[in-house]
Amino acid sequence: MGIGPVELILVVSLVAAVILWWKIFQKAGWPAPLAILLIMPLVNLMVMIIFALSEWPIERELRRFRELEADRQASRAGERAG
Numbered sequence: 397m398g399i400g401p402v403e404l405i406l407v408v409s410l411v412a413a414v415i416l417w418w419k420i421f422q423k424a425g426w427p428a429p430l431a432i433l434l435i436m437p438l439v440n441l442m443v444m445i446i447f448a449l450s451e452w453p454i455e456r457e458l459r460r461f462r463e464l465e466a467d468r469q470a471s472r473a474g475e476r477a478g
Contacts, residue, residue, distance in 0.1 A: 417430075417431035417434050418431040423454075424447075426452065430443055430447075
């Protein structure tokens with residue numbers, strides 16, 4: 397008894413999904429190994445809820461950069477006025 401075509405397709409699909417989610421987590425600034433958790437029932441639902449509803453690390457970083465840029469522009473405006 398060997399691996400049939402259905403099992404092979406299932407394994408290939410599972411590996412492809414983990415690889416794709418790994419890349420998505422990386423680009424979003426989350427720990428990439430969270431992608432492995434997505435193959436576990438119920439855990440995957442919790443990970444996706446947290447992923448969707450929390451502030452992403454990349455969003456935090458962008459907010460910090462925008463705050464720094466606003467401070468920099470404000471200090472430049474103060475130098476010109478003073």
